[in-house]
Amino acid sequence: MRTIAFYSLKGGVGKTAAAVNIAYLASQAGVSTLLWDLDPQGASSWYLAGTEDVSGHKLSALIKGKSPIAEFIHQSEYPNLEFIPSHTSFRNLDVRLEQSDSNNLIKEWLAPLSEDTSLVILDCPPSLSRLSEQVLKASDATFVPVIPTWLSLNSWNQLQAFATDKKLKPSRLHPFYSLADRRKSLHRELIDAREKHLPSGLRTIIPNASVVEKMGEKGAPVERLAPASIAADAYRRLWQEIRGIIG
Numbered sequence: 126m127r128t129i130a131f132y133s134l135k136g137g138v139g140k141t142a143a144a145v146n147i148a149y150l151a152s153q154a155g156v157s158t159l160l161w162d163l164d165p166q167g168a169s170s171w172y173l174a175g176t177e178d179v180s181g182h183k184l185s186a187l188i189k190g191k192s193p194i195a196e197f198i199h200q201s202e203y204p205n206l207e208f209i210p211s212h213t214s215f216r217n218l219d220v221r222l223e224q225s226d227s228n229n230l231i232k233e234w235l236a237p238l239s240e241d242t243s244l245v246i247l248d249c250p251p252s253l254s255r256l257s258e259q260v261l262k263a264s265d266a267t268f269v270p271v272i273p274t275w276l277s278l279n280s281w282n283q284l285q286a287f288a289t290d291k292k293l294k295p296s297r298l299h300p301f302y303s304l305a306d307r308r309k310s311l312h313r314e315l316i317d318a319r320e321k322h323l324p325s326g327l328r329t330i331i332p333n334a335s336v337v338e339k340m341g342e343k344g345a346p347v348e349r350l351a352p353a354s355i356a357a358d359a360y361r362r363l364w365q366e367i368r369g370i371i372g
């Protein structure tokens with residue numbers, strides 16, 4: 126079982142959009158995939174729930190060991206794709222992790238799933254916290270969307286410094302440009318100077334595209350909504366790159 130995360134300390138950069146699209150593409154490639162929505166906003170749960178009325182489990186049941194993680198899992202409407210919906214109590218996850226003796230509860234919770242699940246994808250809330258630390262530790266690779274702006278690049282640099290400081294293997298962090306809009310001169314400038322600003326970044330650039338926003342309205346991944354679109358092609362290339370990295 127491989128675990129990857131979509132993570133950034135900056136909000137609204139395309140973590141959830143990438144997590145859902147990559148989870149779908151992985152499942153379509155025959156990889157049994159589990160998307161865990163760790164964000165109390167519950168966006169990725171909402172994308173995957175379809176018409177099902179899902180309400181996630183309270184965090185306390187997991188923390189106290191009352192319920193095994195398998196009880197938290199829902200089947201999505203797509204084969205090979207399961208998800209753990211968020212719950213508003215996940216807003217306390219950080220405090221609970223602080224209080225725990227274990228320095229990697231996320232990894233411990235996931236361990237029993239390894240027989241049936243090949244890929245776990247963690248969709249994380251934007252923060253730099255105990256949760257981020259554990260997510261970075263539990264993941265074989267962490268993918269970080271970066272909007273081509275100075276502020277977003279600055280967040281990326283902060284994350285690298287945090288990983289180095291906490292001895293979290295910065296080489297497992299993989300940034301990629303997201304929400305890129307070539308009509309904006311700053312975006313063009315930072316994309317063209319990618320080797321300088323994002324030297325360890327992935328090749329794929331996720332464009333700013335209205336079809337990605339439509340995911341919310343239609344409750345489906347881009348590959349289902351508009352497979353011939355530039356955005357769908359970008360997510361397919363992102364999945365190929367991720368696949369190459371996690372092996």
Ligand SMILES: Nc1ncnc2c1ncn2[C@@H]1O[C@H](COP(=O)(O)OP(=O)(O)OP(=O)(O)O)[C@@H](O)[C@H]1O
Nearest residue numbers: 136137138139140141142251304332333334337338
């Ligand atoms: N490539 C894209 N093109 C256009 N809109 C996008 C794209 N990616 C994401 N969006 C839109 O931008 C908003 C934020 O995207 P998303 O929820 O994926 O970001 P996030 O990093 O997960 O945010 P948060 O930090 O709040 O969890 C959403 O409204 C989404 O529809």
Ligand SMILES: [Mg+2]
Nearest residue numbers: 140141164168
């Ligand atoms: Mg999100």
